[in-house]
Amino acid sequence: MNGITKDGFPTALPQERALLVGIELDGSIWKVEDSLGELQRLAETAGAEVMATTYQKIDNPNSSFLVGKGKVQEIATLVRNHNCDMVIFDSELNASQQRNLEEAIGVKLLDRTGLILDIFAQRAQTHEGRLQVELAQLEYRLPRLTRLWTHLSRQAVGGVGLRGPGETQLEVDRRRARTRIMQLKEELQQVHIHRELYRRRRKEEGVPVVSLVGYTNAGKSTLLNALAGTDVLVEDKLFATLDPTTRQIKLPQGQEILLTDTVGFIQRLPTTLVAAFRATLEEVSEASLLVHVIDITHPNAQEQAATVDSVLGELGVKGKPVIVALNKIDLMADREPEETSRDFAGRLTAGLDIPSNCIPISAATGLGVALLPGKIQEALGYSLVEVEVTIPYDQSELVDFFHRRGVVDSETYDESGTSIHGRIPSRYRARYANSKH
Template sequence: MPRSRIKHETTPEVQKAFLVGVEFKDPAYRARAGARLPLESSMEELALLCKTAGLEVVGQTTQTLDAPNPNTFIGPGKLEELIAWRSALDFDVVVFDDELSPRHLRELEEALGEDVIVLDRTGLILDIFAQHARTREGALQVELAQYEYRKPRLTRQWTHLARQAGGGAGRSGTGGVGLRGPGETQLEIDRRRIDERIARLKRELEEVRKQRAQHRAQRKRAEIPVVAIVGYTNAGKSTLLNAIAKADVLAEDKLFATLDPTTRRVRLPHGHLALFTDTVGFIQKLPTQLVAAFRATLEEITEADALLHVVDITHPSAFEQAQTVIDTLRELGAGAKPVVTVLNKAEQLSPEQRRRLATGALGEGIFISALRREGLDTLLAEVEAVLFERLVPIRVRLPYKASDLMALFRREGAVDSELPEERSVVLSGRIPGRLLEVFMPYAAGRSAP
C-alpha cells in the first residue's frame, strides 16, 4: 500500500503546517503552472487540502514574483522570514502551493533544518490519495504516482524508499538491504529499486486496465449507456450519485473524500437504464503523475457515453473551477463528449442569485440540490434526452458481417435510406449522440474494415 509522509493516528499531537504561496506576474508562467484560481482562493484550497491530510495550519505567507527563484523558489528575504516563522510557530511541515523542483526541495530542506518536512502541492495531494486509496487498483495507482514523483527528488528525507512503501518493495522481490555493487551509492540503490517497483506497478496496472476494458465491453454489449460524473473536487459528485441511485457512496465535506470509481444503475424517467460512474475529483494544478498513473480509472471518463459535470455554484471561484474541469477533460481526450452541466448546492442561493447566474457563463446549467434531492427529475430527463432522444445525422457504410451494428442503428436511431452494395450497405439517418463513436469508423467515404 502507498505510504504517507505525514504522521496520523499514531501521533499524539497533530502536525503543524505553514503554507507558502506565490503569485507570478507573468500570465504565461501562471498558465504553465496550471493556476486558475486567484491566489487567495488557491491558498484557501491548500488549507483545506492540509485539513484533509490531517494537518493543522498555523500560518501562511505569500509573495509576488516575476519567476521562481532558481534555488529556493521564494526570494532570499521571504526565506529568512519563513525561518523566523519557524522559530515563532514551531511548525513541522512547510507546504508550498506550487510544484517544487528537486533543487528547490534540497535547498529549502537545508535552510529550514532536517526536522522540517517540505512538501509541495503535488506531494500533499499524493499524501491525501495515499490515505484514501481503498481498493487494490487505487493503491497501485497512488503508489505508482508516488514513486514517479519521488524518484527525481531523492534527498536525505527520501532515501530507502523501497522499504518505506508499506511492504510494496518486499512484494516485488526487492525488499531488504541487498548487496551494493562496485562504487554504488545508497542513492543509486534506492533509484534502482524505485525503477524496479515502477516497472512492476505498471505491469499490474496494465492488467487492471485490461480488466476494466473487458467490463466496459460487456456493458456496451448490454447496450446500457454510461454517464461519468465529473467535477471539481468537493463539488458534490458522490452526494449526487447517492441521491439519484439511492447509493451509499462515501460523501464528506473534504477534498478527495472518494478516490476509487463507483458505478450504479439508474432508471431514467421514460424507463431507459443508464450506468452512472462517480469519478475522482479534479483540481487546479492537477499533478501530471496522477493523470498518468490514474489512466485506468480516467478511461471511465474517456469511454463514457456522456458526462455529468457537477459545479459547486456557491463557490466564489465556481467559474474557474468549472473551466479547470473542462480543460482537464480536453487533456484527457474527452472534450467532445456530450455534457450535461449541473449547478449543485442551489438551495443556498436566493432567487435573485439564481436569476443572475442564469444569465452568466454557466447559465445553461441545471440548478439542483443533491443534498435535498431537488431538481433531480429535470436533471435525469435532460440526461435521457442526451442519451436517447436527441438524434444527430450520419451516413455510414457497414459491411454485411456487422449485422449487430445494423440492428443497433435501426433499433436506437432512425433510418432514412438504405443502399445495398456488393459487400456492404450504406445507411443514412440519425442516431443518438452517444453512439457516434461506435459508428464513426464506418462513416461513408471510408473503406469498410
C-alpha cells in the same frame, strides 16, 4: 500536543504544525488568497494544523529556491516564531529546490503535489487505486531520494547479487524504487487489460456511460447516491472519492444507463497524478455524456468550473455533450434558485466554453434531482419519438432492434414486410429512414 479529530477524538499522532507559502503566478485565473485557502483545506485534510500563511508574487522564478532569497529568510523566521514542523508550498517544486529550501529553513518541506499524494495515499480503497497511488508516489519520490541520504552511507552488508562493492544506500534505494515502479506498471497493465475487456462488452451491449465530473467537494458522490440510491462515501473533505464507482440507473422511459462517479479535479493538478489516475480518466473519456457538478455556493465556483473545463480539455474530452448541474441550491434559500442559476449560467458562458444546459439542484435534499434523468435522456437522444414503418423481411434485424430498444405498440405483416407502429429513441430514428413509412 495531540491533534483532535472533528468528532472530538484525539488523533494518535501529534498534529504537525504547518506554514503555508502561496505563489502568485502570472496568468492564473486563481487569486493567490483563494488558492492558499484551498491549500489550507488540503493541509487540514492531510491532518496538519495551519499556523500561518505567507505568499510571494513570482515574476522570475529563482532556480534554487523558487521564491527570492529574502523570502526564504522570512519563511525561516515565521517557522521559528510559530514553532512549525513543516512548510507547504502551493506549487510544484523540483527536487533540488525542495532540498535547498529544506536545508535553508531546517524543517520538512512539502509541495502541493506531495500533499495531494499524501491525501490520495490515505484514501485509495481499491486494489487498483492503491497501485496507482503507490506508483505516483514512487515516481514523485525517485528524483527526491537524495535528500534522505545526504550522508551517503556505505553499505555495511552486501546482499547476494544485489549490491556491488561500495554501493551507497541511496543507489540501492533508487534501484529498489525503479524495480517496484516496473512491477507496479505491469500489475496496472493487467488490470487495464481486464477492464478493457469489460468495457468492450459493455459497449457491445450498447449501454451508454454517463460520467459525473467536477471540482473536488462539488457533490458528485452525493448526486450519485441520490440518483442510484447507493451509499458511496460522501464527506466534506477534499478528495473523498478516489476510485471510480459505477451504478446502473433507469431513465424516465425505462432505458438503462451507467452512471460513474469520478475523482474530483483540482487546480494545479500535477500531470503525473493525472496520468496515474488513468482508470478514472478512461471512464470520463469513454462517456457518452458528462454531468458537470458545480458547487454554486462556493466563492470560487467560477474558477472551479473553469478549472474543470480546462482539465477536460487536457484529457481530450472537450466536445462531449455536457449537462451542468448547479448544486447545493438548498444553501441559497434566501435567493431565487431559478434566477441565480440563470445569472450564473450567463456569467459562465460569457467568458468560458461551457454549454448553457444548466439545471439547478440540491443533491443533498433532492431538490431538482428528479428532473436530471429526463435531461440526460434528452441529451443522449434517448427521448422516444413516434415511428410508423414497414421493414422488408430481408432486414429483420431492424425489427429485432426496434423490440430491444423501443416500445412496439402494434405489429402487422403483409407481403411488403413487417409494419411497426411504436416509439424509438430519437438517436435511432435515422436507422428507419430508408424503410417504408
